[in-house]
Amino acid sequence: MPINKQLTIAMFPILFSSAARCTEKSEYHVLSGERHTYYRITYNYPYDLNEDILFIYDVFYESLNPFDQQSTLSKVNNNEAVILDTIFIEAFNRSMELADKTRGAFDPTCSPLINLWGFGFKNMENPSDSLIKEIREYVGHNKVSLKNDSIQKEDSRLQLNFSAIGDGLSCDIIARYLDSKDVNDYMVDIGGEIVSKGKNKAGNNWSVGVIKPPKYLGADKFSEFEIILHLTGKMAIATSGNYNNYRSQNGKRYGHTINLHTGYPANNRILSVTVIAGDCTTADAYATAIMAVEASKLNELLLTNGEMEYYIIYLDEQDNYCIKQSGNMDRYM
Incomplete structure (x- = not known):
């Protein structure tokens, strides 16, 4: 049975505001499984919060799941006609903010191009220069707005897709709930995007491994870690790469990251991007933007957010592994 959105909107403030005041002994709980992607949520608390967390997770995807024809997004x-729920509104507003900040390298209106290349919720015709040109006429975050609690499109064919921030935003929302319960130690991991706080069960800082990516799409996956990151305080981290999601077209392999300015899969020789930011939505969006941006505009993009840290693995012209990282990234390694 679908979740009642009106009930959900009414309940979320209660969920978020009722912090526990108790003297019971805390213990570490683990909630893990797979729905739209894998999730693993570990937290230190006297009580089991799994039911609340799964409720929030379900409500999130009932709003933003592009594969569900009954979702708000669809x-x-x-x-x-649809009443926009609070999760959709937050996803839209954050997406517009981040699209502006990344100068369109991240863009939530990319859905028709993602579908065209076979990575979305709908497969379209084979890509061609003329079809890409036609689609780009109704792609662009400046062609849609939110007014009077309603989405206004310049072209009715415009489609939204929040998948590039979906895991990050869901991490932020669940972390917000745990914060409201005064949970001081947790790690929320959804699809590899992470928000962590405090310490793990052993009393140490949370650690996250970044996989060394294969050089070529379709090559055997590497099992070795490129780096281990040690997270302190409350931190958000996102990693993006093409090696797990690609398609073949006319004998050529394409990664799933689309350059919105060209309409074609990105070709900047970047294999993997890891971003640490103040929230996971921002980290997720920037990891995608860096993967998608043209090589000549990478440095310009990196300057648009002076507070994030990044670790970029790419290939030089001789196909050697190379690293580009922010100045303070070493403190976490």
Whole structure:
């Protein structure tokens, strides 16, 4: 049975505001599984919060799941009348903010191009220069707005897709809930995007391994870590790469990251991007933007957020592994 969104909107403030005041002994709980992607949530608390967390997770995807025709997102994309819920509004507003900040390298209106290349919720015709040119006429975050609690499109064919920040935003929302319960030690890991706080069960800082990516799409996956990051305080981290998600077209392999300015899969020789930021939505969006940006505009993009840290693995012209990292990244390694 679908979750009642009106009930959900009413309940979220209660969930977020009722911090526990108790003297019971805390213990570490682990909630893990797979729905739209894998999730693993570890937290130190006297009580089991799994039911609340799964409820929030379900509500999140009922709003933003592009594969569910009854989701708020699908109804917006199909130009149906729909009352926008708070999660959709947050996803839209953050996406517009981050699209502006990344100068369009991240863009939530990319859905038609993602579908065209076979990575979305709908497969379209084979890509061609003329079709890409036509689609780009109704792609662009400046062609859609939120007014009077309603989505306004310049072109009815415009489609939204929040998948590039979906895991990061869901991490932030669940972390927000844990904060409201005064949980001081947790790690929220959804699809490899992470928000961590405090210490793990052993009393140490949380550690995250970044996999060394294969050089070529379709090559055997590497099992060795490129780096281990040690997270202190409350931190958000996101990693993006093409090596787990690609398609073949006319004998050539393409990664799933689309350059919105060209309409074609990115070709900047970047294999993997890891971003640490103040929130996981920002980290997720920037990891995608860095993967998608043209090589000549990478440095310009990196300057748009002076507070994030990044670790970029790319190939030089001789196919050697190379690293580009922010100045303070070493403190976490």
